[in-house]
Amino acid sequence: MNLFDRPQSAGAALLACAIFCLDAFTRDDLAVAGLYVLVPLIAASGGGGRRRAVLGWSTACAGLAIAGFLIFQARGAPPLAFAHLGISLVVLLVMTLLLLRTQAMSSAVERGERRYRSIFDTLASAIWEHDFTEVVDAISRLRASGVEDLRRYVVEHPEFVAEMRRLVRITDVNATGLALMGVPSKEAFHSRLSELLPETDESFADCIVALDERRSLFETETTVYTLAGSRRDIFVTFSLGPEACLDKVPGSILDVTDRKALEAQVLRTREELAEAQRSGALAAMSASIAHELNQPLSAIHSYADAARRWMARMPPDMHEAMAALTGLSQAIGHARTVMHRVRSLVGNARIRSADIDLGELLSTTVTLMRADAAETSTRLVLMRGRWRDLAVSGDRILLKQVFVNLVTNAIQAMAEVPPECRTVTVKIDVEDGATALVRVADRGPGWEDAEEKVFGSFYTTKPAGMGLGLSISRTTVERHGGSIALGRAPGGGALVEVRLPLAGAGPSVADGVGDGQVEQVAVDGLVQ
Structure with a gap:
């Protein structure tokens, strides 16, 4: 490919010939060799400014200057002709060096421009290039007219903001920006910013203030409409600092339409989840109250049925009937207290603490479970061990419900066990x-799932179970400063261990009971 542009190369060649003829064949010493510096300049101005071309033209001119001097000297050149030649060669050398430096700088600028253009056109983020010069001029005129508070002025004069928006020109856009707006080519893209923004846009007022302040970074969120008329929410970033060239300000455009739609969906889902949690909490509270009332209601039913049978005898056994009615009255009071205590527990209210004889509490619990044990032919065994006066601090009703739940679960877990093997053991010890x-053990299948899952709300292995017994029991025990854990009984069944801090002076050894001996209280499980 020819390194020189033809019109400029031809002109440079003609000029070089003319200078050579004047320098070599005139009689007087006109010192025209210095004009050779014009030849590389003319050749370079036509695009022939590459390094090899500049060096070629300079070398040729230097050769012509020396050849002209030799011809002129042969014809009787004056003494100053040699000095003129030296000056011409020096000037030509300096001009060559300047041209080479200029060419190198131009090449660097061109490479930078190409690199910028490549990045601009291929960047994954949409970019629009803006010309804000007319807006800056308008702001300057407004300041000159006496307006000092520009922020207040743009708020009070929305028509000024609209006018400024129409003055902003869109000078360039990359491929991603075209795709965002659905425009096929740069030529078809919008030429003014007002064509992109809706009339109701309020973000440009802040942009005017940012231009006046020459902020290094301006960010805003607004809405644009594509060529097809669809709405897109965008986040725009400008650099408007003192070093920014305001006739070509690139704006980084981030499409946040999908993100905002997702945020709205997340917000709706969060509200729905909160509503579901409120409904679930209400359901859990209702279920827990119903669960805890189940045992007192069963006792009420048993006492009422017993009273009816004693009254139906001939003659009626009034003593037993009165005993059953007394138990019925106590069971009703117990149900009322249970409901009040469960409501306090669910509501995180303060527990009513008092010293409780743990042995007596477990004895009454086992006695209360006689009816349930009788229905399944289960033997209940209470092992008090060598300790007496085991006092714990807490709410008697809530702790009693814990052990009622544990014994009930143990009885129900042995539904598939032969009747002669159905035994629930409640043992008291001190650590x-x-x-x-307190250990409650049965001879059922044992625990199959992890402890955290078993103690979770609504976990149950029973077809008609609500799965709240163990969850409520753990909450109750923990609020009494204790702990509850699962294990495996020596016979292979399930084991639940309840630990509660002792109150008062601590335990004492029972009279007549030595180390290693236990006192057993067996409940047959059959109602006589």
């Missing part, structure tokens, strides 16, 4: 002299 330990 470290400061903690009461």
